């Protein structure tokens with residue numbers, strides 16, 4: 001996302017500049033990856049990012065500017081399930097404390113888990129209720145809990161000041177993500193969770209052609225404008241530039257051949273693990289501040305899997321879209337829909353797509369144990385004659401376990417799928433699906449330093465990992481736009497509203 005956006009924007013503003021985009025894999029898109037499953041030409045299995053919230057103005061304006069067709073990302077209905085501690089609940093059941101299998105305090109009972117989190121956040125940070133994102137950003141920088149600065153505290157540790165451990169377990173179990181309630185930097189987590197809570201109604205969109213259409217479109221427009229794209233071309237080394245001299249670097253192709261390049265300026269649109277894989281080959285690692293800044297974010301493991309069925313077996317259960325949540329290791333499933341119900345599709349085609357599992361943290365560790373392919377480390381991926389694909393077919397043992405968990409959650413015997421996809425984002429070169437700021441990091445100081453880690457070297461870093469919108473396309477775009485404005489003197493992107501808050 002960051003790489004294609006930077007290339008496209010620079011080429012639009014500087015048509016005569018020679019700009020080359022290097023992509024290490026055989027696919028443009030990185031953590032946006034939309035697969036068209038067999039037998040479902042109008043469906044997309046979104047094995048990376050899948051939706052855009054209405055408060056992410058940057059990406060939504062960009063999508064509109066590029067005239068990419070969108071459609072609502074459906075939220076489901078009141079029938080969607082919560083299967084927690086062996087009990088099957090619907091949303092309304094949370095209003096009845098007798099039905100909720102968690103030992104909650106009296107003031108935590110009878111509240112849906114999403115509202116419970118919101119209430120706890122305002123108890124921890126009562127001043128935040130009416131603040132805009134820039135005001136909230138200022139407040140959190142100076143905020144102290146007693147003598148301790150907010151960034152020196154862990155997020156879940158803070159919530160424990162006002163909530164029972166059981167309430168936090170409920171929010172984690174029913175909320176779909178373990179990492180969202182982890183013990184990362186309280187200052188950033190609270191900012192991220194509160195910055196958009198003032199929005200009256202949040203809804204989600206997705207791209208009709210799949211989320212990957214966004215970086216693919218940017219790459220295509222860049223190429224049409226005369227930009228050069230080198231695929232399967234991995235940055236291998238980066239030398240310290242001499243004073244006023246060009247930046248020298250080496251790229252390595254799939255067949256291991258290495259080629260040297262020179263450039264006036266280099267933008268590294270790489271997350272933490274991809275940068276770490278350059279250790280020993282990149283002069284940035286000689287700078288202690290850079291090494292410390294790099295480590296100020298943690299890559300969070302997550303995996304996703306999709307199964308294709310010849311019928312929407314979930315519809316007789318009253319489930320038509322949206323997601324169900326569980327504390328089983330599959331954690332979340334999303335009813336993506338049926339081919340024949342899509343605009344322009346053959347209505348007799350009942351092939352249906354399910355995101356059968358979406359899990360992070362310790363749940364993603366559960367699925368790792370099934371992996372039977374050498375995909376995790378870059379060395380083993382590169383040793384293959386063909387690049388290993390990001391998404392693989394789940395093994396029979398995995399499918400058996402996926403179906404067992406789906407059957408338990410839904411209370412029916414789930415039929416066999418005809419196709420499946422599994423992706424593990426902890427594998428190289430991603431290192432994680434998304435990132436979070438570590439406790440003690442002062443993100444507002446790290447972010448500007450990462451944009452240019454060594455003052456006199458024209459090498460810049462951007463992307464989701466070092467942003468205030470970690471885990472979102474918005475974060476990749478905000479940091480990239482800041483690099484373009486600050487380091488290349490580009491005017492602000494014309495499709496953004498005046499006063500858009502990028503991040504510090």
Ligand SMILES: Cc1cc2nc3c(=O)[nH]c(=O)nc-3n(C[C@H](O)[C@H](O)[C@H](O)COP(=O)(O)OP(=O)(O)OC[C@H]3O[C@@H](n4cnc5c(N)ncnc54)[C@H](O)[C@@H]3O)c2cc1C
Nearest residue numbers: 001002024030031049050051234235433463464471472473
């Ligand atoms: C499971 C999952 C769900 C998500 N859900 C959403 C969502 O619903 N909505 C949303 O907005 N966001 C979502 N996100 C986040 C979003 O996908 C990312 O924030 C965004 O795509 C990151 O873009 P990036 O450019 O920073 O990094 P990446 O997409 O990681 O791009 C880095 C690129 O660099 C390449 N590369 C790595 N090493 C080298 C090298 N040495 N040389 C050359 N190239 C190299 C990689 O192949 C990759 O193409 C999700 C992410 C995941 C994984």
